[in-house]
Amino acid sequence: MQFAGRTNDYDSFAATYSAENENSLVNAYYERPAMLALAGDVTGRRILDAGCGSGPLTAALRDRGAVVTGIDASAGMLAMARRRLGDDACLHVVDLNDPLPFEDESFDDVVASLVLHYLEDWGPTLAEFRRVLRPGGRLIASVSHPFTAYAHRDPRPDYHATTSYTFDWMLNGRSVPIQLWRRPLHAMTDAFITAGFRLAAISEPQPDPAARELFPDGFQELSTHPNFLFFVVEAPKSATGSDG
Numbered sequence: 401m402q403f404a405g406r407t408n409d410y411d412s413f414a415a416t417y418s419a420e421n422e423n424s425l426v427n428a429y430y431e432r433p434a435m436l437a438l439a440g441d442v443t444g445r446r447i448l449d450a451g452c453g454s455g456p457l458t459a460a461l462r463d464r465g466a467v468v469t470g471i472d473a474s475a476g477m478l479a480m481a482r483r484r485l486g487d488d489a490c491l492h493v494v495d496l497n498d499p500l501p502f503e504d505e506s507f508d509d510v511v512a513s514l515v516l517h518y519l520e521d522w523g524p525t526l527a528e529f530r531r532v533l534r535p536g537g538r539l540i541a542s543v544s545h546p547f548t549a550y551a552h553r554d555p556r557p558d559y560h561a562t563t564s565y566t567f568d569w570m571l572n573g574r575s576v577p578i579q580l581w582r583r584p585l586h587a588m589t590d591a592f593i594t595a596g597f598r599l600a601a602i603s604e605p606q607p608d609p610a611a612r613e614l615f616p617d618g619f620q621e622l623s624t625h626p627n628f629l630f631f632v633v634e635a636p637k638s639a640t641g642s643d644g
């Protein structure tokens with residue numbers, strides 16, 4: 401299928417996406433609470449929010465006492481983040497396919513919500529995340545669940561292949577063309593391990609029970625068919641790569 405217009409043009413739908421993300425079932429009652437639960441107590445931690453968008457997770461982490469830097473490829477999304485977070489917030493336009501503009505070991509955690517599936521090759525990005533994390537630091541990431549990314553496609557894609565797919569995303573009655581990359585679970589875990597991380601957790605959380613009454617149909621669907629997959633991976637505690 402041919403799509404009119406540029407895919408993933410977040411600048412052109414920053415306000416619409418941000419408004420949707422704010423209170424939606426999948427973001428406000430599923431993805432964000434899951435990321436915050438995985439992050440735990442973040443008081444005093446230096447956190448890089450990679451692909452921060454308009455900054456809802458950045459703000460939540462900051463409210464919990466973290467010192468957060470946000471990066472995103474979309475200047476439009478970062479403008480929304482600045483409005484939310486204020487003029488003194490640390491926000492930079494950065495494409496995750498490029499080297500990160502930070503010193504080695506600058507962060508205790510990197511959080512990457514719903515952004516890695518925009519990248520064909522995770523290798524260079526994960527290597528950069530590892531470089532900017534201190535030994536023992538964590539990468540916490542959420543991505544499209546392979547269960548969802550490979551389902552309902554005709555023809556059915558080869559599960560073992562990393563392939564792109566394009567679809568029209570309906571946002572507040574407006575259709576925007578999106579291109580994502582799907583990959584099998586083993587390709588994800590291999591990429592983390594190749595970048596030198598240790599797998600600490602793979603999580604398939606339930607939505608926040610508070611959403612049951614607000615979104616009865618969506619809640620039932622999401623409780624039984626996961627949208628996203630969550631990872632916590634750790635940089636080794638010593639520079640030699642051993643945790644001993």
Ligand SMILES: C[S@@+](CC[C@H](N)C(=O)[O-])C[C@H]1O[C@@H](n2cnc3c(N)ncnc32)[C@H](O)[C@@H]1O
Nearest residue numbers: 410451452453472473474495496513514515518
């Ligand atoms: C689905 S939104 C998620 C935003 C935010 N993490 C959240 O959960 O609210 C995906 C974000 O990834 C950003 N993005 C996509 N590709 C990117 C890339 N190559 N480098 C940096 N950011 C990217 C988009 O601009 C967008 O803000």
